[in-house]
Amino acid sequence: MLASLISTVTLAAIGASAIQVTYPSKRDTWTSSGAQTVEWDWVSTDATSFAMVLVNQDSSFLADTTSLNENVTTSTGSTTVTFPDGDFPVGTSFQVNFIRDADRDDSILAQSAMFNITQSDVVATTATTATTAATSATSATRATSATSAIAPLTLSGSASASAAAASASADASGGTTTNIPAGNSGASALTSSSALLLAVVGVVGAALL
Structure with a gap:
């Protein structure tokens, strides 16, 4: 009985001291471009640093575990991260894992809730602008061709x-x-x-x- 009580208290203490990812939560969304924020709660007994990775169980969204930061100082409580290959992949059910060893994905200290990544408005706007410019250029070319096709009226x-x-x-x-x-x-x-x-x-x- 006493041993069971001690075990319960020990587990509660460990749970209370573990790093807790507070952002992103399941209600939050990242966008595909630019830096994204990660926030966490911590206590003095937590590891002083950790590595941060992005994961997704659905390989169609993210094929492999992707490193976001290999050396994060725990006491900062927050940081911003970017995707190493440019823009973040768009999809659902992503998670940020805090791991003790950057070379071991299974040494997890904390894990965020699942969240989504949506297409950035900047990317969408740029694509729309490029399409509009291409359409305008095509119209101008057609107008020039039509004008050139009209032969000047001369005296027979x-x-x-x-x-x-x-x-x-x-x-x-x-x-x-x-x-x-x-x-x-x-x-x-x-x-x-x-x-x-x-x-x-x-x-x-x-x-x-």
Whole structure:
């Protein structure tokens, strides 16, 4: 009876002195990018330092135990950690283990509750911005191609010949006309037609005199 009581008291004392991970808890969530916080309670009889690892029983989220910090001072009560390969994996049921020996995963001093890691808003925003920029660039390229495909309107060969004939007729009859440079736009074609009409009127007028 006495031995049983002593054993119970001893176990209670050990439990009271063990490091307790207070953050993250099962209600907390980490994000995939940047530094994440880990907090714990401790007493003077706890180990003075420990290593910290991230684990997940589901290998589809995390294939192997990942070291977050190999030498944490217990008395600090909190620290921040980053994932060694960049961003934390996204998923559910992660745990942070405090271990006595960095080379032995089974020397656990404390263990957090299971928590989730979600996609960081920064990553999502960056992806959206990149997609928007790509879409804008594609639209600009299409607009440039469409503009380049529109051929400039030029005066046809027959219109240029008619304008030249009208000018010659006007000179022969003593009339005047406007010289129209070849290769002008649609407005020049209209001016050429007007000059031709004036030339014809000039010729008719000369014949009646």
